[in-house]
Amino acid sequence: MEYRLCPSILSADFNRLGEQIQTLEKAGVEWLHIDVMDGDFVPSISFGMPVIRSIRKESKMFFDVHLMVSAPERYIQDFVDCGADSITVHAEACEDLERAIELIRDAGVKVGVSIKPATPVNDISHLLEDVDMVLIMTVQPGFGGQKYLPECTEKIVELKELIDREELDVDIQVDGGINDETMETVMKAGANLLVAGSYVFSGDLETNVYSIQKKMDKIKSEID
Numbered sequence: 357m358e359y360r361l362c363p364s365i366l367s368a369d370f371n372r373l374g375e376q377i378q379t380l381e382k383a384g385v386e387w388l389h390i391d392v393m394d395g396d397f398v399p400s401i402s403f404g405m406p407v408i409r410s411i412r413k414e415s416k417m418f419f420d421v422h423l424m425v426s427a428p429e430r431y432i433q434d435f436v437d438c439g440a441d442s443i444t445v446h447a448e449a450c451e452d453l454e455r456a457i458e459l460i461r462d463a464g465v466k467v468g469v470s471i472k473p474a475t476p477v478n479d480i481s482h483l484l485e486d487v488d489m490v491l492i493m494t495v496q497p498g499f500g501g502q503k504y505l506p507e508c509t510e511k512i513v514e515l516k517e518l519i520d521r522e523e524l525d526v527d528i529q530v531d532g533g534i535n536d537e538t539m540e541t542v543m544k545a546g547a548n549l550l551v552a553g554s555y556v557f558s559g560d561l562e563t564n565v566y567s568i569q570k571k572m573d574k575i576k577s578e579i580d
């Protein structure tokens with residue numbers, strides 16, 4: 357099982373975004389989590405295609421685009437064109453989730469489906485064969501810096517059991533409130549892709565990345 361830290365640039369200093377992305381890349385980070393918010397599916401607005409297009413020119417990292425957008429089907433090709441390597445849509449945001457998955461697949465990038473804390477795993481369990489990743493939100497989507505919702509842990513366990521039972525190759529990503537304490541909980545529950553914003557970007561970025569990766573390696577050795 358491949359475990360990865362996926363820093364979320366929502367917590368970056370946008371005045372120094374290029375420089376901070378370079379720091380992450382030099383420290384060995386391979387996935388960059390990119391949160392797009394539309395002010396409709398979630399209350400806040402973040403950024404969109406022009407920002408992604410700009411950072412794509414400077415970075416070879418895997419761009420993991422988390423669309424917190426209503427009817428995301430409208431924008432799949434745009435996000436692929438500006439540099440996404442994977443696109444994650446919310447089950448709650450799509451009128452036809454199967455169609456959204458098909459559009460992402462046909463556009464040639466990896467497919468992710470996300471569920472909010474109140475959405476049961478059961479709502480997406482029939483689609484597991486069609487996706488590369490399921491993102492379990494561990495806070496209400498819309499803002500960085502919130503506290504991990506402990507009731508989400510059992511959803512990670514449930515999803516992991518389903519994936520193992522059906523012998524599928526699907527990553528489990530978690531997003532929201534990941535820190536020193538919660539990273540152990542989510543990894544032991546079955547998550548392998550850990551999104552973290554405020555935990556990575558508060559204080560010295562390089563020091564944080566090395567220390568988080570070291571902690572992840574230690575937890576991984578306890579799981580294997």
Ligand SMILES: O=C(CO)[C@H](O)[C@H](O)COP(=O)(O)O
Nearest residue numbers: 497498500501532533553554
């Ligand atoms: O999707 C998100 C918010 O909706 C972000 O990826 C997430 O909040 C990361 O921030 P933090 O690690 O500070 O909780």
Ligand SMILES: [Fe+2]
Nearest residue numbers: 391422531551
């Ligand atoms: Fe996110």
